[in-house]
Amino acid sequence: MLLDLLETKGTGKSETRWDQVQTGIAQLGDAARGPLQALSRDAERNLLPGQEPLGVFQFLAGQWFDAMMDRTTGWYKRFTQVWNFGLGLVLAVACNLNTIAITIIDGTESRQ
Secondary structure, eight states: OOHHHHHTTOSSOOOHHHHHHHHHHTTOOOOHHHHHHHHHHHHHHHHHTTHHHHHHHHHHHHHHHHHHHHHHHHHHHHHHHHHHHHHHHHHHHTTTHHHHHHHHHHHHHHOO
């Protein structure tokens, strides 16, 4: 999908797919252009014999996306843990809950 988008942005009649992708990257905004240009440079540098830069770029873009999603998932998990703890604390204070007394009362009633 990313490659299709970049190819349509860099449409040219005599260009190869890789040239179209490079042109498409150059036409993006600054926030997206920087990381994708770095990935395209890495794709050209890390070529093995018989490989095409487009395939290497696609692999590197997939790795980059997976790494960003892992970071986002970690951030979201930490954010929701803090939010849930704060919400539980506010509810406990607002309802004047004493969890120790509730635990002791529950424990003595179950023994009888």
